[in-house]
Amino acid sequence: MTLTEKRAITVETPYGTVEPVVGKLTNREIVFMSRHGGCHATPPHLVNYRANIWALRKLGVRKILATAAVGSLSPNFHSGELVLPDQFLDFTKSRTQTFYEGGEQGVLHVDMTEPYCSDVRRVIMDASEQLGFVIKNGACYVCTEGPRFETPAEIRMFQHLGGDLVGMTSVPEVVLARELGMCYASIGMVTNEAAGITSQPLTHAEVMESMKALGVKVTKIIEESIGLWTPDQNCRCASANREVGKF
Ligand code: HPA
DSSP: OOOEEEEEOOEEETTEEEOOEEEEETTEEEEEOOTTTGGGOSOGGGOOHHHHHHHHHHTTOOEEEEEEEEEEOSTTOOTTOEEEOOEEEEEOOSOOOOSOOSGGGOOOOOOOSSOSOHHHHHHHHHHHHHHTOOOEEOOEEEEEOOSSOOOHHHHHHHHHHTOOEEESSHHHHHHHHHHTTOEEEEEEEEEEEOBTTBSSOOOHHHHHHHHHHHHHHHHHHHHHHHHHOOSOOOSSGGGTTTTTOOO
């Protein structure tokens, strides 16, 4: 990504310190954050999701465009494709999913009718179209705890439940963004068919290899999307936390 005026900064949050990069992309201020850290050092179940999302909000971010490697459990999605999830099924086990833990912070049962912002997804679709890239809008993302891959029996269960894609990071990221009134969309990069769909065992190297191949396209889509989007939030994301209204 061609960030200008690029600089690494340190942001303190109640959940820990985060070190994102800020800069300008197509003349807009953006924050770049690598959730796994350099060299993919932090596994998905140990990512400090609350610190990351809090830091983004503290920096004034309103819209988050995430990327995520996913396996496909659906005949509609294949390795090498890009997909925008619009729903999720949560199978994580050990992650704190809220900023609202009672007491002074209060309690919030945040609305999840539309977890992934449809306006941001629309902009990503428009950007992809302008670039001549195909990207599919709408899929159900199953979030597993990881870091292991799934068993074929789990994948069959997820298929029965209506899952399309499987990954390890979207929850609680999407939930926490919503709790702070930020728009969130994620570009799912289909790196593999899920466990048991082909007879080949899954490897992390295979996932990383496919991500690298898709990364060039995704970077172009992000740049184009940021050029197209406006700072205003005309969707319902900004008011999702209205009940407590602290942020
Ligand atoms: N399962 C879970 N997470 C993943 C996969 C998968 O098959 N591929 C990429 N991330």
